[in-house]
Amino acid sequence: MLTDELKKGSAEFLILSLLEAEARHGYELQKLIESRSKGVISFHVASLYPLLYRLEDRGWIVGRWVEKPGERRRRFYRITPAGKDTLEAQRDSWREFVAAINRISGVRYA
């Protein structure tokens, strides 16, 4: 299990990454993060929504109610151009960070 500090720092990054390709709703995001991280990272209602609303307030993502025939209406989130720019910036700094850690700690990927 990751520490809360690290998780908080990376959470925004993860959400933006998952929204880059397509719009998703809250529960979908929660499930994706859990399954893709094989359970290492997990969210619940009380930790996910503050995050989503924070990103929305910053203008990086936008939530919209979408009604599909035969389904309940859901709130889908999609990434904005500003969000994309932020995502790029975060990717760069993440790469640098990982590289720096690797250089210092001697961890190598197989």
Added chain:
Amino acid sequence: MPERPVSPDWRAEVRARLASAGLRPQDEAELTEEMAQHLDEQFADLAPSIGSDAARAQLTAQLRDSSLDEAISRRRRRARPPAARTWSSGSIWRDVRYGLRSLRRSPGVFAAGTAALALGIGLTTMMFSILYGAIIKGLPFDDPSRIAYVSYNDPRHGVIDGGAPLGDYQRFAARQRSFETFGGLYRATATLTGADRPERIEIARMTAGVFEMLETRPMLGRFFVARDNQRDAEPTAVLGYSVWRDRYASDSAVLGRAIRLNGKQYTVIGVMPEKFQFPDEARIWLPLQLNASLAPGDGPSLNIVGRLRPGVDYESANVEFRGLMQQLDAERSTPTTIRPVVLPYVRATMPKRVYTLLYSMLAAVILVLLVACANVTNLLLDRTLRRSREIGIRTALGATRLAVVRQSFVESAILAGLAAIVGTALAHIGIVLFNGAFPAAERRFWMDIRLHPAVLVFVVSMAILATLVSGLLPAIQSTRLDVGSILKDESHSTSSLRVGRLSRLIVAFELALSSALLVGAGFLTKSVVKLRNVEPGFVTASVFTAQLTAAPGDSLKQRAFFESVDRELNALSGVEGAYLGSGLPGRGLGSDRFAVEGRTYQSERDYGRTRTLAITPRFFTTFGVHVLKGRGITADDRLGTPGVAVVNEAFVRQNFRGGDAIGRRIRLGGGESKLDWVTIVGVVPTLYTATIDDPFPPAVITALWQRPQISSVAVAVRGPADVASAPAVRKVIASLDPEIPLYATSTMSEELRAPMWPLQLFGNLFIVFGIVSLVLATIGLYAVMAFSASRRVRELGIRMALGASGRDVIGLVSRQGARQIVVGVTIGVLIGTGFVRLIRAVLFDVQPNDPWVFALVVGVLGSSAFVACLVPALRAGRVDPVIALRSEQ
């Protein structure tokens, strides 16, 4: 089958959790719906594996988690007053006042932006006024777009926009269906005698249809009617207003009186109103005599005009006339390759190169306007960035994206609106200057260059264009600002870097446009300088010039008349020389084919082409021209003595490879020439000819007195101002024959200057365009460099704290500008190269690929751009690391 777990009522659970939050009902409903849905689905997934009770307990615990409070409070903050109605007039007015107030707070941006756009709009409006008044507006008659001109094109025989013979016209007039009124005319000059003194005036012979087409009523009397055009009709004339006023003292009893033109009597039947002009300078109109017996292709050459029937377009008129031409061809013994062309009157009668020139000039000034817009864009982008915090607050307080964008456009509209007013005033000044420099003699009768209402419509559309072009990028930028981070004042860096890249692109674009314009300006400057320094090779100071036409009739009498004129003028006391000739040097040279004796010519095209001039012996003393080799034309070269010619050096170079030309014989005219062979007896320097395309042409100079017929000559008298003048010369002529007018009086230097007016006028205009755009682009580059350097103060400070020298920093900053300069200038020079080909019509003695001009343009633009980069770079180099690090923390 497992029992389906019963889902708890999550809505109720969530509502209970939110109960004490105090959210607005709608926010609460949305939050409830979103979370209840989430919990519903998660429960459905979880319950089968861990059991309903465990799942319910787990999710309820999560819902109670205190971290959810942040989500609730964020929704509470979103609660905002309802957005103001965005498009009410009150809110726009508020935007305008707000824009004015905030622009007043940055007077630099305000002044620079308005000035740049005013220059751009001013130049564009001026150029459009010229184009509109000269071409687009058309003839000053009702519905001018339907007034057409029919001309003959026969490229195989070198005929473009040619006239049509009377024989053809009569057949067209009888058969055509496209025109409701149809007529033919030709222009001539005639000597008007009677009353005080003889006068040479422009006249036009017309069919009745021309007057019908123009739909203008005569002021007195009537027009021609069809019977006036009959061969046996009584000769009649319609007077122009100025003739009626000046020669007949505005006497309305003039109708029915006789006037004498070229010695023939005509009865006055009408007087035209003051403003009436058609075609060009014609001041008396005579009926054109029709002749039903003429075959196709016979008779004098006419200009054919007509008014298209309503609903008939030019295309169908062209189709009809091509068909009529085929009928005519069938009636002819030999078929022709002529193609009749129907075009709007102004299009057909203006030289194509003037068309191209005027439209290229308009394109050039629109480029200047775009450069100005780019500058304003950069200024506004810079402002958007500086005001990002303000925009953030506005957004947070409920301004919609539309409102933010509109605010940005309102500001550029304020700038453009003010600029349109200043620009119109500038254009007005420009038009006054232009009209002053536009010689009246070159002005076609329909031209009326001023701020027409249509021009004002153009100004408004240019202002809108400027608003959109210069406001668009800042508007987009202001909506992309990241409100959250701006309010927290975290990172200015992402958005400012993005703006920086955009600004640099805009500057490269500005540099490209400016260098394109400067290439044009460079070529024209070189042309104007060359023209100013041109060495004509003959005396032009204190030379009076005029034209003289002998009374029609006996050619021996005409020759005797001119011989006495020659004698009497040269006998005037104080005269240094008086010259008679077929034309004036530098101005009135003819052009002809010629053959050199002993050479064979396969076809008409193989014959050489040369300029020609026939002179009296006093040519050499009057114009101070020295013979280089052999002899000049002398008094012994008379009718009956062997024909002689003097050629210029260019002619010797062209035809005898610079060898000896004296003694060789040449003959003017092509293969069917009936002229005598003449012997070259002397060589003179190549004299200047006031033409743009070939100022130093080969020329053959023959003896005027050896010409079998002389009916009209150019006169030049060199001497003190009281002798070399119209009254003195007129007195001499009157003493010889009181009925002969002296006309087209002028001076030699004026005669040389006159034909070069397009170069002078458009050259100067273009130089103004080039300088304005250079100034705008340099300022634009400076602003961007200064701005980007100031934004990097902290970074540069760190570099210097880490050991970079001032010089390193200067290099760093100026390298950044160098790339834009190189890219911009390269693209611009390429565009400019194409552009120069369009303005070829006004290039004097300069090749369109002259490398020096390109080098100069690159030099001027490069160095001013370099200075614009260097100043901010030097300032950056002086940054104190400590202060820099402390600032912008």
